[in-house]
Amino acid sequence: MSETIENQVRGKSRFLKDLSRAEIEAATGAVVLADGSVFLGQGAGATGTATGELCFNTAMTGHQEILADPSYAGQVVCFTFPHIGNVGANQEDEEAASDQARRAAVGMVSRAKITPPASWRAEQGFEEWLASRGIVAVTGIDTRTLTRRIREEGMPMVAIGHARDGRLDLDKLVALAKEAPTMEGRELTREVTGAAAGGWQSADWKWPEGYAEGPKSGPKVVVLDYGVKANILRRLAGAGARVHVMPGSSSAEDVIREKPDGVVVSNGPGDPAETGKFALATIRGVIEAGIPVLGICLGHQMIALAIGAKTVKMTQGHHGANHPVKNIETGQVEIVSMNHGFAVDRDSLPDNAKETHVSLFDGTNCGFMLTDKPVTSVQHHPEASPGPQDSFAVFEKFVGSLARG
Numbered sequence: 001m002s003e004t005i006e007n008q009v010r011g012k013s014r015f016l017k018d019l020s021r022a023e024i025e026a027a028t029g030a031v032v033l034a035d036g037s038v039f040l041g042q043g044a045g046a047t048g049t050a051t052g053e054l055c056f057n058t059a060m061t062g063h064q065e066i067l068a069d070p071s072y073a074g075q076v077v078c079f080t081f082p083h084i085g086n087v088g089a090n091q092e093d094e095e096a097a098s099d100q101a102r103r104a105a106v107g108m109v110s111r112a113k114i115t116p117p118a119s120w121r122a123e124q125g126f127e128e129w130l131a132s133r134g135i136v137a138v139t140g141i142d143t144r145t146l147t148r149r150i151r152e153e154g155m156p157m158v159a160i161g162h163a164r165d166g167r168l169d170l171d172k173l174v175a176l177a178k179e180a181p182t183m184e185g186r187e188l189t190r191e192v193t194g195a196a197a198g199g200w201q202s203a204d205w206k207w208p209e210g211y212a213e214g215p216k217s218g219p220k221v222v223v224l225d226y227g228v229k230a231n232i233l234r235r236l237a238g239a240g241a242r243v244h245v246m247p248g249s250s251s252a253e254d255v256i257r258e259k260p261d262g263v264v265v266s267n268g269p270g271d272p273a274e275t276g277k278f279a280l281a282t283i284r285g286v287i288e289a290g291i292p293v294l295g296i297c298l299g300h301q302m303i304a305l306a307i308g309a310k311t312v313k314m315t316q317g318h319h320g321a322n323h324p325v326k327n328i329e330t331g332q333v334e335i336v337s338m339n340h341g342f343a344v345d346r347d348s349l350p351d352n353a354k355e356t357h358v359s360l361f362d363g364t365n366c367g368f369m370l371t372d373k374p375v376t377s378v379q380h381h382p383e384a385s386p387g388p389q390d391s392f393a394v395f396e397k398f399v400g401s402l403a404r405g
């Protein structure tokens, strides 16, 4: 008879001193919080240890895209959806736009054991994919308890471990969790930005053809890559842009030399204020040159910083595929994909910034536009992947507004 989920779930939080030797020896995976709480479970994916900020994601599907999203670098993702693995993994759902960007999420935590794939699109089992990406995973964990703790106490630093032989070094995990640097003040985009500038060819996915080719003519959009998600590039191409990706370290002069009709400031991991230390000069230079700009997520936060506003660390963050966002201009509510742990402080926005979107979960800022420059910016993920496509039109609107190059 197959094991029930209840039998697989041992992972209530305990402290190391309260665990018996037999319990520790029976576990092949563990999640350890910086306060010393230990959740024992089963290891999966890559063996070894990983440390990062623990966040929860409520998406019911799209787990490959989530863990492949470079914005999750330095984070361990706890899925609230219990069953992981049904869809498996496939090359078409890759969200890393460059080899460097494959260093995304460092860990995954789930309630049930990872199941074998049952999708016609699967090319690989999810567990194999996790291992191939170096993602350490722990299953059999009481993810509801973990999520409640994040909701109440904020996102903790954790160390997770997977030891195939059952010899978990919990003392080491406790030490790693305690030493782990918090997300505030961390610059992680240099780890996941593409090394070289270059064109991007593929556009939207359609069944049964797969990805379409991007256009050969049309406005040229330079994307400043801080760990850009591939579907942002595909959506820009799908909306009619010729897409040229440049490393996030590029200067405003480098960007202007490309003669772009528009510039996108991408999503990415880490603390926007820290990345802003080298990126803000470029973003300001591009805005001041009068080039139309679209910001997405980290890009949104950094544009806010570039115009003199502030960003703040959120308590639990927004990570999911069902977040309601109100478009203040149209009054319409869009259900969107979200992934951020920092937010723009609305009260710090200067007079020339008009708020355009707001989260209906907690009222935080989700978008603004400048009244004196062609700049629009959103906190959520209009490219979805995974998630609903309610905000796809952000790309058509931006590309459609650009003068033909």
Ligand SMILES: NC(=O)CC[C@H](N)C(=O)O
Pocket: 071, 266, 267, 268, 269, 270, 271, 272, 296, 297, 298, 299, 339, 340, 341, 342, 343
């Ligand atoms: N998806 C993103 O671009 C994330 C932005 C930023 N790292 C945050 O967590 O808020």
